[in-house]
Amino acid sequence: MKTKTFVLNVTGAPYASLAPLSALRFAKAALATGHKIQRVFFYQEGVTLANGLSCPPQDEINLTKEWQKLAAEHQLELAVCVAAALKRGIIDAKEAARYGLEQHNLAEGFVLTGLGQLVDGMANADRTVTFNS
Amino acid sequence: MKTKTFVLNVTGAPYASLAPLSALRFAKAALATGHKIQRVFFYQEGVTLANGLSCPPQDEINLTKEWQKLAAEHQLELAVCVAAALKRGIIDAKEAARYGLEQHNLAEGFVLTGLGQLVDGMANADRTVTFNS
Amino acid sequence: MASLHQLNAQHKLANCLKLLAKTDSLVLIEAAVALAVQADFLQQLPQGVSVFALSSDLQARGLLNNCSPAIQPLSDAEWVAASLEADRVCSW
Amino acid sequence: MASLHQLNAQHKLANCLKLLAKTDSLVLIEAAVALAVQADFLQQLPQGVSVFALSSDLQARGLLNNCSPAIQPLSDAEWVAASLEADRVCSW
Amino acid sequence: MKASNSFDLLVVFTQPPLTASLAKEGLDLSLVNSTFEQQTGLIFLGAGVLQLHPNQQPDILALKGTQAMLQALGLYDINQLFVDEQALLDYSLTTADLLLPTESCNPLQLQKLLATSRNVLTF
Amino acid sequence: MKASNSFDLLVVFTQPPLTASLAKEGLDLSLVNSTFEQQTGLIFLGAGVLQLHPNQQPDILALKGTQAMLQALGLYDINQLFVDEQALLDYSLTTADLLLPTESCNPLQLQKLLATSRNVLTF
Numbered sequence: 085m086k087t088k089t090f091v092l093n094v095t096g097a098p099y100a101s102l103a104p105l106s107a108l109r110f111a112k113a114a115l116a117t118g119h120k121i122q123r124v125f126f127y128q129e130g131v132t133l134a135n136g137l138s139c140p141p142q143d144e145i146n147l148t149k150e151w152q153k154l155a156a157e158h159q160l161e162l163a164v165c166v167a168a169a170l171k172r173g174i175i176d177a178k179e180a181a182r183y184g185l186e187q188h189n190l191a192e193g194f195v196l197t198g199l200g201q202l203v204d205g206m207a208n209a210d211r212t213v214t215f216n217s
Numbered sequence: 218m219k220t221k222t223f224v225l226n227v228t229g230a231p232y233a234s235l236a237p238l239s240a241l242r243f244a245k246a247a248l249a250t251g252h253k254i255q256r257v258f259f260y261q262e263g264v265t266l267a268n269g270l271s272c273p274p275q276d277e278i279n280l281t282k283e284w285q286k287l288a289a290e291h292q293l294e295l296a297v298c299v300a301a302a303l304k305r306g307i308i309d310a311k312e313a314a315r316y317g318l319e320q321h322n323l324a325e326g327f328v329l330t331g332l333g334q335l336v337d338g339m340a341n342a343d344r345t346v347t348f349n350s
Numbered sequence: 351m352a353s354l355h356q357l358n359a360q361h362k363l364a365n366c367l368k369l370l371a372k373t374d375s376l377v378l379i380e381a382a383v384a385l386a387v388q389a390d391f392l393q394q395l396p397q398g399v400s401v402f403a404l405s406s407d408l409q410a411r412g413l414l415n416n417c418s419p420a421i422q423p424l425s426d427a428e429w430v431a432a433s434l435e436a437d438r439v440c441s442w
Numbered sequence: 443m444a445s446l447h448q449l450n451a452q453h454k455l456a457n458c459l460k461l462l463a464k465t466d467s468l469v470l471i472e473a474a475v476a477l478a479v480q481a482d483f484l485q486q487l488p489q490g491v492s493v494f495a496l497s498s499d500l501q502a503r504g505l506l507n508n509c510s511p512a513i514q515p516l517s518d519a520e521w522v523a524a525s526l527e528a529d530r531v532c533s534w
Numbered sequence: 535m536k537a538s539n540s541f542d543l544l545v546v547f548t549q550p551p552l553t554a555s556l557a558k559e560g561l562d563l564s565l566v567n568s569t570f571e572q573q574t575g576l577i578f579l580g581a582g583v584l585q586l587h588p589n590q591q592p593d594i595l596a597l598k599g600t601q602a603m604l605q606a607l608g609l610y611d612i613n614q615l616f617v618d619e620q621a622l623l624d625y626s627l628t629t630a631d632l633l634l635p636t637e638s639c640n641p642l643q644l645q646k647l648l649a650t651s652r653n654v655l656t657f
Numbered sequence: 658m659k660a661s662n663s664f665d666l667l668v669v670f671t672q673p674p675l676t677a678s679l680a681k682e683g684l685d686l687s688l689v690n691s692t693f694e695q696q697t698g699l700i701f702l703g704a705g706v707l708q709l710h711p712n713q714q715p716d717i718l719a720l721k722g723t724q725a726m727l728q729a730l731g732l733y734d735i736n737q738l739f740v741d742e743q744a745l746l747d748y749s750l751t752t753a754d755l756l757l758p759t760e761s762c763n764p765l766q767l768q769k770l771l772a773t774s775r776n777v778l779t780f
Contacts, residue, residue: 097262097305099304100230100262100554102472102473102554105595106450106472110518113522117519117523127682128233128678128682132265135305137306137308137320137322139303139304139308139316139318140303141304145596170271170273171271171274171678172231172265172268173265173268173269173270187320187321189306189320189322198689200692203686204693207693207695212530213525214533215450216533216534216779232677233678238718238720239380243426243429243430243433245426246425246427246429249427250430260559261555261556301559332566333570335563336566336570339652340572344434345438345653346356347655351649359676360704369645369648370645380676381673381675383673384707387748387749389747389748407675407718410713410715410718410722411673411675412674412712412714415712416749438651438652438653438654440654442656445771460703460767461767461768463768466768472552472553473549473550473551475550476581479626481623501591502552502594502597503590504589529772530774530775530777532771532777533779534779
């Protein structure tokens with residue numbers, strides 16, 4: 085079987101949708117069957133997965149941590165659309181300083197980036213799969 | 218006309234829904250026609266309105282600030298369901314300390330509280346109106 | 351004991367219709383005002399239901415002039431009044 | 443040049459059907475697997491469309507045994523393979 | 535039939551299981567409502583009847599599901615569950631298949647439940 | 658007809674105007690896509706045709722709307738807009754009513770657009 089490259093585009097929020105969970109399942113299955121995940125892009129409500137302050141009940145899955153773990157194991161790029169994130173209050177220390185905010189909340193392992201990274205990914209990957217809310 | 222009391226229950230997020238905006242319009246119209254808003258309760262995705270780090274584009278409405286302004290003018294209670302908020306990464310300084318987090322993001326004027334405040338409000342107000350996503 | 355049904359999305363109509371009694375009222379808000387200009391919308395409702403749509407939501411989407419004459423546009427103040435005239439508001 | 447349509451909510455079916463060609467495939471995921479046990483679902487599709495549903499999503503909701511025999515349950519690995527067999531994935 | 539009872543709060547479930555955390559948050563509210571001694575009635579409407587489908591295994595997806603909360607309803611004196619008769623037909627189910635005892639209602643009965651309850655929330 | 662063209666990305670709008678920020682984020686993506694010299698086609702499907710309805714006044718709600726972005730499409734060489742023929746009928750519209758020049762397509766033509774495009778995103 086030939087190795088293929090995927091870009092995953094996650095647009096649904098945790099709790100309001102199953103998008104981050106379905107994308108996680110897809111990513112794990114793709115990696116397990118020998119494929120590559122070139123980039124995971126978080127757009128629209130999907131950016132809220134990158135909120136590092138989320139505290140789910142202890143007996144429930146923590147999707148932000150699951151994605152961080154998978155990304156660390158497989159060197160995945162977790163790219164968060166900066167415009168969508170800032171609107172929804174997902175912000176890193178650098179942007180927070182620029183906006184005069186004393187706090188920040190972008191979870192470790194996620195990077196704020198432009199929409200061009202999604203376009204570039206879609207143009208170059210073998211397959212783009214979107215996970216909507 | 219007799220003055221009536223309202224409880225508003227906002228369950229939809231800004232950007233993903235118009236719930237916070239419609240509830241704001243309803244609240245302003247109710248106050249302008251002589252009624253009282255006993256409590257505004259934010260539940261489910263509605264809790265994300267209380268994210269104090271949101272930075273909408275400058276030419277777009279900032280719904281968090283609009284609600285803060287209306288609440289200050291009319292001494293409105295902006296009650297945020299604590300369980301729904303913690304899951305979604307909306308947290309005040311006190312809860313952040315309890316969870317060992319260095320950052321927090323609950324916007325000023327909003328208070329984390331239990332679901333009982335919604336039940337109590339529904340039981341006592343003349344009318345409850347929900348704004349869903 | 352009539353209810354005011356508050357509908358904010360077209361796809362919720364099917365469930366709303368299950369609880370919509372002929373003595374109830376329906377107010378279209380947000381993007382659901384698109385139903386007010388849809389050809390076969392009114393015939394899906396039980397006879398006797400009063401149908402409203404928020405004026406500002408219609409106008410914002412350019413639909414105020416296309417709205418069916420059987421649907422009454424409401425100002426925000428009239429919306430508040432309608433919520434009090436009914437015995438309860440059922441938001442979908 | 444067939445597409446795999448990925449449907450995650452029942453209410454999106456009407457729009458999906460507008461772009462679903464008879465040579466395309468459809469995979470039901472998340473809560474849309476409820477369609478797999480709905481009486482009149484299959485007759486709404488064009489003849490010839492292959493219909494899949496994610497096994498785990500069916501099982502999690504107790505629907506695996508009730509699923510129509512015309513609908514093929516897919517493991518997550520088969521889901522990945524199906525996305526590559528098609529020329530593109532259209533997520534609703 | 536019980537459908538003539540009057541409730542302080544009617545909670546309406548409209549989505550299939552594991553659609554976001556909607557059903558869970560609706561059940562949370564139902565339980566809290568009951569601790570405030572408010573009479574609570576539950577309606578399972580449309581695809582919402584699947585919330586009561588047996589053999590659910592949410593752990594397959596590492597999710598929590600609502601089975602434990604549904605089982606707890608009785609402890610909170612929430613015993614009045616109504617299901618949409620037409621939805622049972624649509625999904626080839628009968629009340630005997632469901633996780634909990636329920637009463638099957640036609641549209642007029644469902645509408646009467648709404649007409650006699652003080653408040654209503656849909657999930 | 659243009660519907661035989663092949664696009665790098667097909668962007669499908671399915672929601673009426675001012676439904677969350679969906680349409681805005683779809684248009685943002687379309688414009689960025691174009692700056693990467695990717696051919697972009699737009700389909701307005703179902704209630705999505707109302708995105709092109711004239712006389713929209715989003716400022717009534719203190720919202721921004723997408724009119725300016727729609728007008729900018731031409732500057733980004735995005736000129737291929739396709740609308741769902743059936744949806745025009747459903748909303749009693751013709752292509753002449755719409756904000757921008759579009760091509761009305763039947764289901765087979767819409768399906769052909771999808772079949773000849775590399776990627777597709779729905780909003």
